[in-house]
Amino acid sequence: MKTILAGGLAALVLVAGILPAAAQTVEFTVINNSSYDLHYFYTTPSSENSWGEDLLGDTGVLSAGHEATATIGDGSDQCLYDFKFVMDNGAELIEPSIDICTLSSYTIND
Template sequence: MKRAVAGGAIALALAVLCTPVLAEDLDFVLTNNSSFAVKSFFTSPADVDTWEEDVFGENYLPAGNYVTVTIGDGREQCTYDMKFIMEDDSEFIEKGVDLCELGEYTLSDAQ
């Protein structure tokens, strides 16, 4: 009886160790300290040459506000490029931001 329990515990431990690790969502706080609202916000892993879908969709981020952004793309990646389209249709691109390390990003007019 003890051997069956021990064998079952070993099998369970091996099953847990052999299960693939699922990528977690990446959450960070995006603060808009610029003079304009952000009407569109795109991200892309730094090693990818195309932009993902607009994170905001129908929404926007007014000047002086912040929002928690979740990137749920299934990748185990921390470094992203970001593209902001402002309400005056100007664009700003920030490349190679390590969002895991920072946990936040602040957009300002000085950029």
């Protein structure tokens, strides 16, 4: 009986150790190759129905022709994310199902 219980606890500890490691923080470069300043950049796992916080945060604006590092650290283990960009002219660009697990950069074009 003790052997079975010990084996079960060892398996539980192993699974518990794996689960937090599955959550990820992903960094990639956003390149604003458009002729408009980017004012807001929202992301969400593709399986969700609401946008997360603005990734530009306090920096506020990614000017046309510039690039910056974006960090997604929401604790999700998902690879497919939807992106929403809001430009200074009010235009919104929504890009669905971006694989952030393999993403090193993302370019916004006109």
